[in-house]
Amino acid sequence: MLAKTFKIDVTKCQACQGDLRKVGAVVDGGEVQRYLKHVGLDHAAPPRGPPRFKQTKLDFSEWPEYERLAD
Numbered sequence: 001m002l003a004k005t006f007k008i009d010v011t012k013c014q015a016c017q018g019d020l021r022k023v024g025a026v027v028d029g030g031e032v033q034r035y036l037k038h039v040g041l042d043h044a045a046p047p048r049g050p051p052r053f054k055q056t057k058l059d060f061s062e063w064p065e066y067e068r069l070a071d
Contacts, residue, residue, distance in 0.1 A: 036043035
């Protein structure tokens with residue numbers, strides 16, 4: 001994805017053009033936060049924004065078919 005989006009070859013070192021290899025992957029959210037904190041980066045998720053749309057309340061009393069299905 002980085003190669004397509006940013007035109008970056010993720011298999012080559014940017015400094016020396018040498019081959020890079022995978023060392024490991026961190027997939028657990030808690031471990032990611034712990035690693036980011038350890039290397040001095042912001043480890044807290046940004047606050048959640050407000051919802052884009054207001055949820056409307058549906059009135060099913062007008063639909064007798066729904067009452068039959070709910071039983």
